[in-house]
Amino acid sequence: xxxxxxxxxxxxxxxxxxxxxxxxxxxxxxxxxxxxxxxxxxxxxxxxxxxxxxxxxxxxxxxxxxxxxxxxxxxxxxxxxxxxxxxxxxxxxxxxxxxxxxxxxxxxxxxxxxxxxxxxxxxxxxxxxxxxxxxxxxxxxxxxxxxxxxxxxxxxxxxxxxxxxxxxxxxxxxxxxxxxxxxxxxxxxxxxxxxxxxxxxxxxxxxxxxxxxxxxxx
Amino acid sequence: xxxxxxxxxxxxxxxxxxxxxxxxxxxxxxxxxxxxxxxxxxxxxxxxxxxxxxxxxxxxxxxxxxxxxxxxxxxxxxxxxxxxxxxxxxxxxxxxxxxxxxxxxxxxxxxxxxxxxx
Amino acid sequence: xxxxxxxxxxxxxxxxxxxxxxxxxxxxxxxxxxxxxxxxxxxxxxxxxxxxxxxxxxxxxxxxxxxxxxxxxxxxxxxxxxxxxxxxxxxxxxxxxxxxxxxxxxxxxxxxxxxxxxxxxxxxxxxxxxxxxxxxxxxxxxxxxxxxxxxxxxxxxxxxxxxxxxxxxxxxx
Numbered sequence: 001x002x003x004x005x006x007x008x009x010x011x012x013x014x015x016x017x018x019x020x021x022x023x024x025x026x027x028x029x030x031x032x033x034x035x036x037x038x039x040x041x042x043x044x045x046x047x048x049x050x051x052x053x054x055x056x057x058x059x060x061x062x063x064x065x066x067x068x069x070x071x072x073x074x075x076x077x078x079x080x081x082x083x084x085x086x087x088x089x090x091x092x093x094x095x096x097x098x099x100x101x102x103x104x105x106x107x108x109x110x111x112x113x114x115x116x117x118x119x120x121x122x123x124x125x126x127x128x129x130x131x132x133x134x135x136x137x138x139x140x141x142x143x144x145x146x147x148x149x150x151x152x153x154x155x156x157x158x159x160x161x162x163x164x165x166x167x168x169x170x171x172x173x174x175x176x177x178x179x180x181x182x183x184x185x186x187x188x189x190x191x192x193x194x195x196x197x198x199x200x201x202x203x204x205x206x207x208x209x210x211x212x213x214x215x216x217x218x
Numbered sequence: 219x220x221x222x223x224x225x226x227x228x229x230x231x232x233x234x235x236x237x238x239x240x241x242x243x244x245x246x247x248x249x250x251x252x253x254x255x256x257x258x259x260x261x262x263x264x265x266x267x268x269x270x271x272x273x274x275x276x277x278x279x280x281x282x283x284x285x286x287x288x289x290x291x292x293x294x295x296x297x298x299x300x301x302x303x304x305x306x307x308x309x310x311x312x313x314x315x316x317x318x319x320x321x322x323x324x325x326x327x328x329x330x331x332x333x334x335x336x
Numbered sequence: 337x338x339x340x341x342x343x344x345x346x347x348x349x350x351x352x353x354x355x356x357x358x359x360x361x362x363x364x365x366x367x368x369x370x371x372x373x374x375x376x377x378x379x380x381x382x383x384x385x386x387x388x389x390x391x392x393x394x395x396x397x398x399x400x401x402x403x404x405x406x407x408x409x410x411x412x413x414x415x416x417x418x419x420x421x422x423x424x425x426x427x428x429x430x431x432x433x434x435x436x437x438x439x440x441x442x443x444x445x446x447x448x449x450x451x452x453x454x455x456x457x458x459x460x461x462x463x464x465x466x467x468x469x470x471x472x473x474x475x476x477x478x479x480x481x482x483x484x485x486x487x488x489x490x491x492x493x494x495x496x497x498x499x500x501x502x503x504x505x506x507x508x509x
Contacts, residue, residue: 115434118408122445152445181474182441197340197394198419198502204391205499209492247369248380249406264406271367271382279365305370 003078012069013099015076020044020095024080031074037064040084045094048087055084058091059138063166066102101135109169116168117153123171123180124150131177139170140179150183224335225253232328238316240295244332245307247271252306252336266299266309273299287322300325303333339395342495343415344385345439346424347432348375348403351456351485353385355424356398358491360387366400382407384414405435408442415443420498421451427463427482437473450502451479454494458482 003019007028019026019041026039040048049061056064068074117123125147131137142160143151151159153167160167174180219227225244232242233255241256249267251259273288290297296316300308308329312321344352357364367383385400399414401407415421421443425436444451453473457463466480473480478501481494 115438117438118442120446121438121441150445183445184475196506198499198506201340201391201394201396202496202499202503204394205389205492205496208389208391209489246372247382248371248373249369249382249402249404250372260406261409264404265409267369268367268383268402268407268410271369272384275365275367275383305372 003076005076007068007071007074007076012065012071013103016095016099019078020046022078022080024078025082025084026076026078028068028074028076031068031071034064034067034071037068038084039065040082040087042083042090045092046098047090047092048084049091050084053085055086055088057089057142059142060161061091062102062135062138063162065098066106066166067163069099069102070106105135105169109165112169112172113165116165116172117175117182119154119157119164119168120152122150122152122183123147123175124183126178126181129179131174131179133173133177136170136173136177140174143170147180221335222253225332228328228331228335229253229255232310232324235324235328236310236312236321238312239321240311240313243307243309244302245309247301247305247307256311262309263307266297266307269297269299269309270301270307274301286326289318296321298322298325300329301333302329303336306332306336308332339397340419341397341399341417342420342422342498343411343418344398344400344422344424345411345415345443346401346403347426347429347436347439348380349377349429350403350424350426350432350436352400352403352424353381355454355456355485355491356385356387356400358486358488359389359398359495361390362388380404383410411439411443415447415449418449420502421449422494422498423451423453424485424494425453425455425469427455427457427465427469428460430464433469433472440473450498450505452494452498452501453480455480455482456485458490459484 021044023042027036029036035052038050039046049056049064051064125144131140143156146156146159153164153171156167157164171180229242229244233239243254243256243259243262243266244252245263245266246252247267247270249264251263256262269288274285277285285301288299293314295314296312296318298310298321302308308325310325344355346352353366364385364387366385367381368379369382371378371380381400381402387398389396401411401414423436423440425432443449453469453475455464455466455469466482467477470477470480481497483493484490
């Protein structure tokens with residue numbers, strides 16, 4: 001009995017509850033935007049996720065799974081009994097909870113995708129408290145050292161090995177929770193190259209628009 | 219044939235006439251892609267509209283007559299933008315050793331056809 | 337003396353081109369194209385608008401940017417070396433506040449640039465006033481000014497505030 005098929009006709013959230021009860025590996029390939037993904041199951045839980053021959057951490061694993069759930073192209077094959085080359089930190093994720101969480105995130109993402117911050121907007125931490133929401137806290141724990149200094153979604157995506165849009169989404173959520181805010185450089189200047197000019201311009205403009213008696217006031 | 223199908227067909231014929239073109243984007247003059255075969259069409263469409271808009275303005279202000287095309291030349295290739303009527307923009311990118319004269323000849327004809335279809 | 341520039345940015349339809357036209361002494365140079373989307377007007381800026389104000393021997397350029405996200409490469413190009421930034425928003429269109437905030441965050445988080453937010457349409461209630469716009473954008477009240485973009489004496493007020501804030505900052509440091 002072989003388990004194989006195409007994501008064109010069966011999506012991952014249909015497939016996972018069914019294969020996860022067996023020990024083995026679900027290989028997913030021919031994906032548009034990802035190399036081969038391998039999901040390793042043992043004792044009814046997802047233990048390890050490989051992207052190509054690279055094992056992923058929990059944050060990266062969650063990102064890849066949400067991309068897989070949303071994918072409408074790809075092939076899959078289940079290989080029973082096989083174990084990962086190494087699995088230093090087994091995830092131990094229950095499938096239904098994982099799918100519920102991914103579905104909620106995808107829905108939410110679809111709603112806010114037009115309002116996500118620009119990839120290059122720099123954010124920093126407003127305070128050091130781990131967020132309650134487990135979806136976000138994983139990201140926060142990985143990202144907070146960078147966020148202390150200030151970092152953009154683009155840079156985080158490179159540092160954490162995660163898709164850009166996922167980083168933008170997490171920063172958006174963190175901003176809603178008040179945990180991060182965009183850096184506002186205010187009026188700091190490195191060189192006083194415009195020293196005095198602003199003051200002179202101000203006087204000239206007032207005269208031009210309001211006459212000699214400076215009729216304008218706040 | 220729908221407008222979209224017409225435009226796709228013109229795009230295909232342009233590709234056949236000028237196989238050396240690396241990418242082709244047809245956009246609205248306000249920067250939205252209409253048909254294309256470029257991987258980053260939204261970005262290119264906006265930039266092409268900006269380049270054309272700026273080109274038209276410069277042409278007018280420095281009295282060059284009506285704009286024929288705007289050419290950006292890098293050491294690895296060209297990006298040329300043509301007006302396709304009042305509402306359209308045709309942008310093509312070509313390798314550095316491309317025959318610009320030939321490209322202009324063909325592209326202008328296609329730009330006129332696109333203008334009709336838009 | 338080297339000309340100085342102030343960038344005028346903001347969502348589509350916020351009145352940037354009108355604002356520059358009202359303040360500029362010279363004819364405004366614009367790069368308008370026909371809008372293919374419904375944005376409430378016939379044309380939209382695709383590259384930039386600019387106007388000038390001569391003040392003695394000092395020339396001040398006002399550079400207006402396109403509003404749509406897809407032209408964000410122009411926001412960067414035009415903000416390079418700017419004296420300051422004016423973000424214009426329509427007080428009667430709160431649906432544009434989130435994109436405007438996104439733009440402000442992008443422009444101000446990457447390099448230091450003094451800014452002021454100008455809220456237009458103050459003469460046509462119901463309209464958000466500066467005192468409510470400031471907390472929404474997360475900025476101190478003094479950085480938000482209400483104005484009517486078509487009246488020169490009103491239109492110049494956010495520019496004056498910007499220069500006051502720059503001057504105060506310089507004196508403090």
